[in-house]
Amino acid sequence: MTKAATSDTLASRLLLERSAAWLLAAPLVATLLIIGLYPGLYTLAAAFSKSTLGKPFQSFVGLSNYSFAMRGDFADALWRTVVFAIPSSLLQMLLGVAIALLLVRVSRFGSIWRALIFLPMMTPPVMIGIAWKLMLLPSGGLLNGALMHFGLISAPRSFLGEMPWALISIALADTWQWTPFVVLLAYAALRALPDDIRQAAYMDGAGKFRTFFQVQLPILMPALLGIFLIKLIISFKVFDLIFVLTTGGPGTGTTLASYAIFRTLLQNYDVGLAAAQVLLLVLLVTVLTLPLLRLHKRLSEVTEA
Amino acid sequence: MSAMTQSPPSTSRPSQRDAEAAPSSIGLRSMVGWLLQTVAIIAVLGFFVLPIVYLVAVSFKTQSEVATSIFFPSEPTLANWYAIxxxxxxxxxxxxxxxxxxxxxxxxxxxxxxxxxxxxxxxxxxxxxxxxxxxxxxxxxxxxxxxxxxxxxxxxxxxxxxxxxxxxxxxxxxxxxxxxxxxxxxxxxxxxxxxxxxxxxxxxxxxxxxxxxxxxxxxxxxxxxxxxxxxxxxxxxxxxxxxxxxxxxxxxxxxxxxxxxxxxxxxxxxxxxxxxxxxxxxxxxxxxxxxxxxxxx
CATH class of the missing domain: 1.10.3720.10 (MetI-like)
Structure with missing residues (x-):
């Protein structure tokens, strides 16, 4: 009888725990419904309908939003997004890892480094855009002034007004903003490496470069790939810098996907078309990041084994 | 996290210490290395503070001086600050x-x-x-x-x-x-x-x-x-x-x-x-x- 009583209290206790756990997770589930499921379904439905900002879901139009999206400038905008995101992310990885390697060797600058490195990644992108706009101005901009001072150009150039410089300028501001993020994560990954591996290789006569490339880099690979993945995803979201620096111009030269969708909304109030464009962008991001995600998973398993 | 917040353990760079105490040819190499490292640090720091420092500089410039590309204002003014x-x-x-x-x-x-x-x-x-x-x-x-x-x-x-x-x-x-x-x-x-x-x-x-x-x-x-x-x-x-x-x-x-x-x-x-x-x-x-x-x- 006592046995039955204990198992009884055990069962009721387990039940109590389960319901308490559900209670704790319930707000998250509600959140995911509001910011995940609902926008997903809404966008799916809107993409197949004629919808405007004032009056959504007027009529069913099948795939016409998609075919319109792919015929127009949006296919170009998607392509430009890839051309922007992949090279700029790679550059930021390269710079970030190099700076992290430098940081690991210098201990004295610890706290100054940290504070300075945080500033770019936490400064509001709008303000970053304004700062870079001032630096790139044709009249009175710092860059034009410096280039003319050293005789590299004879007349000021409008870096934000001509291609490909406008896109490169956005990549430059983006690199300023996000390289510190890579530095921070790469630094943490480097610090997590066991020091004796490096020393053993060093003792065996391997130089610093060989030690890094043949010993440390392979171990770091999963972590670096993970950082690259995050950075790539962030790159596909770029919007604020474009708004401030170029408003998508010259022409549509810097109109990347998010900005193109923003224009569809603000200029044509065409919610149906915007929804179709959104889905195409999500598809693109998924197709490009899925192989990396797979690779990341495989590499992590190999290193852990 | 702990590795980042604590000051780095001194045992992590014995090789560098040894190099500094080594004979002069290695001493020269490490001097050059140190110099390169310092230049690299200054370049990196410079790049990351430049836009902010430039914002500060521009904020004290007069309207006419903004159009010139002098880095620091020759006659700093608080007019912009008052205006905002x-x-x-x-x-x-x-x-x-x-x-x-x-x-x-x-x-x-x-x-x-x-x-x-x-x-x-x-x-x-x-x-x-x-x-x-x-x-x-x-x-x-x-x-x-x-x-x-x-x-x-x-x-x-x-x-x-x-x-x-x-x-x-x-x-x-x-x-x-x-x-x-x-x-x-x-x-x-x-x-x-x-x-x-x-x-x-x-x-x-x-x-x-x-x-x-x-x-x-x-x-x-x-x-x-x-x-x-x-x-x-x-x-x-x-x-x-x-x-x-x-x-x-x-x-x-x-x-x-x-x-x-x-x-x-x-x-x-x-x-x-x-x-x-x-x-x-x-x-x-x-x-x-x-x-x-x-x-x-």
């Missing part, structure tokens, strides 16, 4: 931003902290909840802009600060969850098992045991979410109007104005960056832990 503080309702926008940032961050924590506990210790939702959350984070924010815009309009809170704050609180949950997971995994299960032995249920264990242990992580996550809200542009652009505009929107619209004065723009930008700079100064140690925790798990 006197005519531009900058503290109203700052107040809106601060409210949205702080309140939404608290809301995010209220949702994410219990959830991360339930997921980690009671395996709630199996793999579905974490991967769904990651999926939402991966999607560009413009995906949920429209549906949430219509949701706010339908509930009558479009263009209110409360509406924007509500959206921010939900929107940052995926990031918070990802960061908090790193901290949660570091708390040994023995701690909450001990609490359970003493008869504490899940909720009491969370409040009395987990919360205090996780506090540094919770603070770091809260600050990061507040900064994300403070910096946000796209949603604020659609979901606020004149009185409820946040700092980034006010500045973006201000700089889009053709007759704008660059010196004043620099002042307004600096004032907008100031709260962030202060937050970094006060919380940098916690922030680094927070940002690297998710990646380390």
């Amino acid at each position: 503080l006197g005519t531009f309702p900058i503290f109203g926008f700052l107040g809106n931003s601060a409210f949205a940032a702080i309140v939404s961050s608290l809301g995010t924590l209220l949702i994410a902290v219990p959830a991360v506990y339930a997921i980690s210790r009671y395996n709630m939702g199996g793999n579905a909840l974490p991967s769904l959350t990651l999926g939402i984070y991966m999607a560009p924010p413009i995906v949920s802009l429209l549906p949430l815009f219509f949701l706010l309009r339908a509930t009558g809170i479009l263009h209110t600060l409360g509406g924007l704050t509500f959206v921010y609180a939900l929107m940052n949950v995926p990031v918070a969850l990802w960061l908090l997971q790193g901290f949660m995994h570091r708390i040994p299960r023995e701690i909450d098992q001990a609490a359970a032995m003493d008869g504490a249920g899940p909720i009491r264990t969370l409040v009395a045991v987990i919360l205090p242990t996780m506090m540094p992580g919770i603070v770091a996550t809260g600050i990061i979410c507040a900064v994300l809200s403070y910096n946000e542009f796209l949603f604020a652009f659609f979901m606020t109007a004149s009185e409820t505009r946040t700092m980034p929107i006010a500045l973006a619209l201000f700089q889009g104005d053709q007759i704008v004065n660059f010196g004043q723009m620099a002042v307004a930008s600096l004032i907008g960056i100031l709260p962030i700079a202060i937050a970094i100064l006060f919380f940098q140690r916690w922030l680094i832990g927070g940002l690297t925790a998710g990646a380390e798990k």
